[in-house]
Amino acid sequence: MRVKNVRGRFLLLDGTEKEGRKIIREAGLGESEIIFPLFPDGTGSGRTVWWANAAFHFNQLVSAVANEDKVFYWGPRRFLRLFLREAAEWDGHQPLFWSHWERVREEGMVKFYGALGACLPGEVPVGVLPTHLGNRFFEESLTRALAEVNCSLVRCGRPWPTPEEELRTPKGAQKITLAMIVKDEEAFLAGCLEQALPFVDDIVLVDTGSQDRTAEVAASYGARLLRHEWNVDFAAARNAYLEEIREGWVLTLDADEYLTPAAGACLRRLAERGEPKVYYLRTYNYHNEFLAHFTDQANIRLFWRAPDARYVGEIHEQLVTSLPRELVGGPYVVHYGYLPGVMGKKQKRSRNLEILRQVTAERESPFDWYNYGLSLLGSGQAAEALEALEHYLKLETPGAVEKRPSAFWHAARAALACGKRELALEYAEKACEAPLPECHFTRGQVLEALGRVEEAIGAYRTAASLPDPPASLYQIFNQTDTSIKLWRARLAAASLLEKGKRYAEAEQEYKQVLEGDFANVFALMGLARVKRLQGKLREALKWARRGVDYLPDALEPHLEYLEVLLAQGELEAAREHVAGTRLAPALEGRLWLRLAGKAAEAGEWTVALEASQKVLENEPDSTAALVLKARALRGLGRLKEAEEALRNVSDLPDVRNERGCIALAQTRLDEAEEIFRTVLAEDPAHAAAATNLAQVLVLRGKVEEALEVLRPFVDGGSLDQNPRSALLAARCLNALGQFEEALALLSFLEPGSLPKSLQSEFYLVKGNSLFGLEDWERAGECYFEGFRMNPEDHELLMRVGLLMIKVERWEDAKNAFTRVLMLDPGNKEAAQFLELAQAAACIAKR
Incomplete structure (x- = not known):
């Protein structure tokens, strides 16, 4: 294999990142991307919810890498070295496909392990592989894609068994039939069947009216497909497969639920015990494609096909049987249906809401009202949700309510969303009688909304530290957010x-x-x-x-x-970082915009101009970027260009404010003042316009009026948001001789959190206040700290010189004024003070 110029993507189903990276580095592919499944107990810094779909990750590698050779692996760590040995022999000219599988006896069970790999030359423009077919058809999909560009595939390794062969393979003494109801599930079905295949002996699907390729996928995995006319009754659809399955064990999944290998092995072990029961496993629901955000609850996953087993309930159907029930801890199923993109596409929430609306209108079932309340809350209808949940609490028996704390925490959240905070706290307190993290987390949210911060922190810490709750709380549909703990x-x-x-x-x-x-x-x-x-x-x-x-x-x-x-202060490094990201253009634009704003704050006008122009390349009508471009041009003294940049921009307050700044830079004070006053009339909270207006007033000697303009922006604890306003207000107070008031105002600012361009000004203004109070030592500390940050600030150097005169350090005074004149040769005031310091130095020497 040509190690140079090769990009790798390795999806490891198990092991640790350290182990995987060591093996890959030994093969000379140390810069490759390593990804792991996103599980609650998962590992790896790179994680994905789409761990089961090899074609998805192959497509990502191909789309991200154009002209480089590509190496791809999907499977457990145990076969990684085997694949890399084959890849090492690859000549780099013809696409290669590799596969391997083994059945391994572990913990009294035979487990199936399979892996796939591919090596693709950079010059081969392979198309996108279909992601709905499943991993057993990866080779077939890749062959077809390469045939479209007149390229053949070299095959090596051990081909996986076909689905039919897998179903015929004995897995134990007990028969397990996978039973599902499906409708338009081509996106998920193959992955679901693929993960279940090594553990089941038969597959029965009830199709309630699919219009996509669901039937095609089902047939490819050897499933028996039953057609069932949908009559808004999930129990009836499930009972249809019970009519077909008359013996053995029934394993139930939805198409967007995948068995993890550990869960599949666990269910097979339970079946082999031969004890007729109903078994629950925990289900982890994905809520985010990138973050470990899960909710979980217990669901029936395996039950003996007893003669009395049947489903009841049009929605959130329940299995009724005389069999004993058992919750099994440890292994879990993962569910994709709560991912935002999936929820939006399938419109499950609106469908469920409509069914529950009809059901609750027809009968007074506590369980239906509970689910109706949850569906309303999930749809943002908080008031209706609160009403439904309170109705549930009236209908339900006290014993059942005690075992369903989720009703209380959902009622608390509904009340909080309605602004009923005290009522929300009542419900949260009732929920906290159960030892579930969700209860205390909800209480923390309510306390935070009430402003009781210390109690809220305590509630959150309690939620994080609770031990695992008793199994009984999971068997009665208390869905809890695993991510809380x-x-x-x-x-x-x-x-x-x-x-x-x-x-x-x-x-x-x-x-x-x-x-x-x-x-x-x-x-x-x-x-x-x-x-x-x-x-x-x-x-x-x-x-x-x-x-x-x-x-x-x-x-x-x-x-x-x-x-x-x-x-x-690493503006160049920041610019290089933004330029090197792989973000979508709109997201990258936000980074350029932030850089432009920060560069403008720092007075780095060239960087600000470049960054704002980068934004405008993709968003030519971005008002924020146009304003920053004009501001940068103004900072560079290119005032005509700054005016031109805003010529056809909407007349928004920020735009008018910048036009006022351009007028101010051209000393058109009347025009600038009028513009700033107009902005404030439209938006009284516009701090920048207020600060700019105050600056105009100071230039006109109207210091007290300037202070009044600034006062709303420096009172009420808003100084962190308006540091420029605060500094100008402190200057005004100093000018009016109110030095103590200026220091009090400055005490609310943290210089380290200020923009760098304002930090030296902070020390200058504070030094001036102390100078006015004749606290020479502390004034000197401030001036010298400001000088350290900005040694070319004329005003700061003048104040250092004046302080040196006050303490009769004539040589230091001479040095300060000399430096001012080096930076600003026309400064008459500095020249006068230099003469004074020189004369005083001569007298002192006598």
């Missing part, structure tokens, strides 16, 4: 601590999040942020870099990484 509760506590500037405590909470989910991007960004706010920029950069590495296609890690670089 895994990371969400700690993250919520950390966020409140960070807002309270309790950075050390926030840091500890973020680190505990990473103990549960070490690639959690929110915690990584939180750590980067608190380190940045504490001025520990090297550590901040480390955490932000990890976030970018773990989630390179998401905007948020790049934004925080950019913030750290900008806080370090």
